[in-house]
Amino acid sequence: xxxxxxxxxxxxxxxxxxxxxxxxxxxxxxxxxxxxxxxxxxxxxxxxxxxxxxxxxxxxxxxxxxxxxxxxxxxxxxxxxxxxxxxxxxxxxxxxxxxxxxxxxxxxxxxxxxxxxxxxxxxxxxxxxxxxxxxxxxxxxxxxxxxxxxxxxxxxxxxxxxxxxxxxxxxxxxxxxxxxx
Numbered sequence: 084x085x086x087x088x089x090x091x092x093x094x095x096x097x098x099x100x101x102x103x104x105x106x107x108x109x110x111x112x113x114x115x116x117x118x119x120x121x122x123x124x125x126x127x128x129x130x131x132x133x134x135x136x137x138x139x140x141x142x143x144x145x146x147x148x149x150x151x152x153x154x155x156x157x158x159x160x161x162x163x164x165x166x167x168x169x170x171x172x173x174x175x176x177x178x179x180x181x182x183x184x185x186x187x188x189x190x191x192x193x194x195x196x197x198x199x200x201x202x203x204x205x206x207x208x209x210x211x212x213x214x215x216x217x218x219x220x221x222x223x224x225x226x227x228x229x230x231x232x233x234x235x236x237x238x239x240x241x242x243x244x245x246x247x248x249x250x251x252x253x254x255x256x257x258x259x260x261x262x263x264x
Contacts, residue, residue: 086159089129094199097121115191118200131156135193137186145169148182150189152197165193 099121101111126133133154140147146169153162167189169181194200 086156093125097198099200115187118194135190148185148189150193152193163193163197165189
């Protein structure tokens with residue numbers, strides 16, 4: 084039971100902030116190195132050894148990397164695995180780089196599983212933000228025309244663009260001006 088208590092202690096204390104930034108996708112993320120940097124002092128304090136191993140699994144015509152995180156206190160051990168599929172090809176990468184990318188991804192998710200790292204705030208798990216509608220927005224006139232033709236209602240437009248009820252009257256007036264003037 085001592086190993087489990089040590090793992091629980093680390094799980095409850097571990098902070099692995101998303102310090103990396105993807106400027107193309109405009110989101111923050113954490114990588115395997117970020118997790119390991121935050122984890123190493125906690126493992127040392129608890130007297131635990133962690134290893135990460137990879138296995139290649141061939142299924143059909145695809146290859147998967149299975150990364151397994153094992154934590155031991157010398158007497159007992161606990162293991163968690165994560166999987167990632169290798170891309171068939173990736174522009175600018177040779178085969179070893181493709182395998183390395185899949186390994187990093189699988190290892191990150193095995194670490195997430197072992198240490199209960201919550202990724203619910205990741206950009207890829209969040210619903211897309213509603214678009215903003217402003218008078219200089221390229222969709223403004225199109226929305227005004229659709230409203231004027233009766234194709235949509237102000238409620239539909241307001242819900243789609245997340246416009247508050249108090250601003251809907253202003254929106255209607257501005258859209259009428261644009262379609263009439």
